[in-house]
Amino acid sequence: MNRWRLWVPLLLFLGFVGLAGVMLAKPKSEFVESRMVGQELPYFALRPAAPDRPGLASADYKEGQPRLLNIFASWCLPCAAEAEQLRRLAEQGAVIDGIAIRDKPADVAAFLARYGNPYRAIGADDLSEVQLALGSSGVPETFVIDGRGRITYQHIGDIRAEHVPILLEKLEEAGA
Amino acid sequence: MIAELGLAALWLAAALAALQLVCGALAARTEGEGSEVALITRPAAVLQGALAAFSFAMLIWVFAITDLSVKLVATNSHAMKPMVFKIAGAWGNHEGSMLLWVTVMALAGGLIGFAERRLPERTMQATLAAQGFVALGFYAFLLLSSNPFERLPIPALEGMGLNPLLQDLGLAFNPHTLYFGYVGLWVAFSFAVGALITRQVTPDFARAMRPWVLGAWVFLTLGITAGSYWAYYELGWGGWWFWDPVENASLMPWLAATALLHSAGVLAARDALRAWTIMLGVVAFSMSMVGTFLVRSGILTSVHAFAVDPERGSFILILLAIYIGGALLLFALRAGTVAEGERFAPASREGALVFNNVMLSAILAIVLLGTLYPLLTEAFDVRVSVGPPYFNPVGAIFVVPMLLVMAVGPLLRWRHDSLSRIGREIALLAALVLASLMLISIVGEVALLPLLGLALAGVVAVGSVLPLRGRTLRRVPLVTWGMVIAHLGIAVALFGMASDSAFTRERLAALAPGQAAEVGPWRVVLNDVAPVAGANWTALQADLQASYQGGKSISLRPETRTFWAPSQATTESALATRWNGQLYAVIGEEADQGRWQIRLWWKPFVTMIWFGGMLIAFGGVLALIGRLSTDLKRRTVTRRAAARRAETRALLPEPAE
Numbered sequence: 113m114n115r116w117r118l119w120v121p122l123l124l125f126l127g128f129v130g131l132a133g134v135m136l137a138k139p140k141s142e143f144v145e146s147r148m149v150g151q152e153l154p155y156f157a158l159r160p161a162a163p164d165r166p167g168l169a170s171a172d173y174k175e176g177q178p179r180l181l182n183i184f185a186s187w188c189l190p191c192a193a194e195a196e197q198l199r200r201l202a203e204q205g206a207v208i209d210g211i212a213i214r215d216k217p218a219d220v221a222a223f224l225a226r227y228g229n230p231y232r233a234i235g236a237d238d239l240s241e242v243q244l245a246l247g248s249s250g251v252p253e254t255f256v257i258d259g260r261g262r263i264t265y266q267h268i269g270d271i272r273a274e275h276v277p278i279l280l281e282k283l284e285e286a287g288a
Numbered sequence: 289m290i291a292e293l294g295l296a297a298l299w300l301a302a303a304l305a306a307l308q309l310v311c312g313a314l315a316a317r318t319e320g321e322g323s324e325v326a327l328i329t330r331p332a333a334v335l336q337g338a339l340a341a342f343s344f345a346m347l348i349w350v351f352a353i354t355d356l357s358v359k360l361v362a363t364n365s366h367a368m369k370p371m372v373f374k375i376a377g378a379w380g381n382h383e384g385s386m387l388l389w390v391t392v393m394a395l396a397g398g399l400i401g402f403a404e405r406r407l408p409e410r411t412m413q414a415t416l417a418a419q420g421f422v423a424l425g426f427y428a429f430l431l432l433s434s435n436p437f438e439r440l441p442i443p444a445l446e447g448m449g450l451n452p453l454l455q456d457l458g459l460a461f462n463p464h465t466l467y468f469g470y471v472g473l474w475v476a477f478s479f480a481v482g483a484l485i486t487r488q489v490t491p492d493f494a495r496a497m498r499p500w501v502l503g504a505w506v507f508l509t510l511g512i513t514a515g516s517y518w519a520y521y522e523l524g525w526g527g528w529w530f531w532d533p534v535e536n537a538s539l540m541p542w543l544a545a546t547a548l549l550h551s552a553g554v555l556a557a558r559d560a561l562r563a564w565t566i567m568l569g570v571v572a573f574s575m576s577m578v579g580t581f582l583v584r585s586g587i588l589t590s591v592h593a594f595a596v597d598p599e600r601g602s603f604i605l606i607l608l609a610i611y612i613g614g615a616l617l618l619f620a621l622r623a624g625t626v627a628e629g630e631r632f633a634p635a636s637r638e639g640a641l642v643f644n645n646v647m648l649s650a651i652l653a654i655v656l657l658g659t660l661y662p663l664l665t666e667a668f669d670v671r672v673s674v675g676p677p678y679f680n681p682v683g684a685i686f687v688v689p690m691l692l693v694m695a696v697g698p699l700l701r702w703r704h705d706s707l708s709r710i711g712r713e714i715a716l717l718a719a720l721v722l723a724s725l726m727l728i729s730i731v732g733e734v735a736l737l738p739l740l741g742l743a744l745a746g747v748v749a750v751g752s753v754l755p756l757r758g759r760t761l762r763r764v765p766l767v768t769w770g771m772v773i774a775h776l777g778i779a780v781a782l783f784g785m786a787s788d789s790a791f792t793r794e795r796l797a798a799l800a801p802g803q804a805a806e807v808g809p810w811r812v813v814l815n816d817v818a819p820v821a822g823a824n825w826t827a828l829q830a831d832l833q834a835s836y837q838g839g840k841s842i843s844l845r846p847e848t849r850t851f852w853a854p855s856q857a858t859t860e861s862a863l864a865t866r867w868n869g870q871l872y873a874v875i876g877e878e879a880d881q882g883r884w885q886i887r888l889w890w891k892p893f894v895t896m897i898w899f900g901g902m903l904i905a906f907g908g909v910l911a912l913i914g915r916l917s918t919d920l921k922r923r924t925v926t927r928r929a930a931a932r933r934a935e936t937r938a939l940l941p942e943p944a945e
Contacts, residue, residue: 118620118624121567121570121571121616121619121620122613122617125574125612125616126613128578129608129613132587133605135587136585136587136601136602136605138667
């Protein structure tokens, strides 16, 4: 008698319940991490996005000093929210470059006038090409780039007060 | 006050479900008829249905008057929304849709309690107890973790709107149809559990269950068809099926219900496939619950975004484990003791139906595996997505033989038949396959799957009407018409799918006003792009003039809409429908120098997909009407016979003591 076959559906089902239970209990990260972490910056050369700052090119990163690369946009609300933390990072000596995504010069200028301008240079990425090449899936995001142009860390989402020391630490590690 | 009335009714209904469970279980334990608690079970089911319906009516009421002190209204509605969307908003959210599903379930349970008299009363009591048990879990879910009538301490000043993607008439009614389907499967499930408990797996059980499965199947078919069309014109990607978890969640119960429908047919007509039918009854409902779980828990990501919540996910998972696990345990313990049914030869109607059942189950397993696979790999921290490259070819391995047998099966006789008897028909169908394969591959270069699809569509179409040959059409029973039309619908839908993937032409053009682009036989001119405004959105609308082979031009107005409450952007595609296909236009972003990205598709016979889906559902409706009218007729006849017997008995002199 093939009685044991009648138990197969139950066993399969219990397997499913177990799997689903484990997956439910597991905290789910909603962010897509870039595969570019640990890699060289992709090549780019962007025109200036604001009148009083230079544009940005990947070649700028061969100069030996670690920096932050902040991806933002004037139309992005969390970007306005993180402006305060960027200011504090700049005050503590971090060099910050910006890339403005799908933005107009006038809007960027208004945004910077209103929320402050912590950037050394700002490149304009009109078609999100550089953003995609960096493996960034949204704005704002902040990368740590070491002195040889390698991406060492990615911060997804807006920078909150508690993230400032982490970013400073990562920046120091990158310089070591 | 209104909200509190609704909530009170819901609690009362839950209490009645508990009563129904206890009385039904007690009555099912006692052997023989005439247990006193059994008298309570049926009225409890009826009253529970009425209370749930009342509660749902109260929810609609608070949405209609936009009572912003109710949390659900404040978070999902808006005073300025059109009335029809206010009302649709009542079930366009998690809590409301759960209440809707519970209401439909309670109404169905009430109907069974009121009207179903065919089965042995003990099996009926067990069935009603099973219904009470499942219903109780859903009431608990609703009342403890998603109370739709929760009040805010301070009423909100204005509501927060409705997901604009859902602000669409088609979608306002689409989840509805799926719920009706799920409820039908729930009924089938409770019948299966009831029959397992009392081991009375009889043709009568299949006959009692069949209308519910048929009804569920009709609604599922309609739901899938409408959902596919919604994705087609609302998402603006030109596709009609994405193998997305939400779509799979609706397809899996359909596959199981299709198999169940056919195996219940065998059980009703020939008293065979007993354990298999029970198993499918459990599986079909499991699939609807697994689907709901996958969609609502958010453990899989999907384009059809629902509000997800892991906590609710765990609640559904627990319910799932109790009900489905319990039913499968019961199956494992009991199915071996259900007496074996009638036997039949492989070449017979039953044989063909069993073959199709196995194929349908295999397809179901493939879809389930593909849907769960990302979950499985994610447990090991690998993210994958499974899409058409897996589903299409692997599914085809089983769909192709299934369709071939489907074309021949209805020609076979019950119990025992020989293929040589229908040799002429088989030869005709085989010739048709070969001829169409050759013809199509000569005419144009078509990929393998669409080619097979086109050829099979023809065969299935011919095969589906063959059972009508040599019969007086007016005397063909409605049920047979239903089968013929549903099978024909499969052929039509298959033709649409194959034609769409074989012959679609796509064109992405950047046009300045006045410029034209060509796609297939169409020439499309961009006249202008202008802003327009609606009740709660603004949009950029392109004015396109399209002409088919230089004929009269038709105006098309695709839009990109921006809703402001809450702010969200959507694509509104524009369609020009002809008998031989659809032109599909979408406006994209502004390119340089005042040009606009316009995306155009010419999709020959794509509408056949949904037309076929409706034919399938229509066939199901005909079969349902046929079954119900036969049942009613039989019931009247039995009642009259019983009355006559009683009369004759009254006329006869009392037998001497």
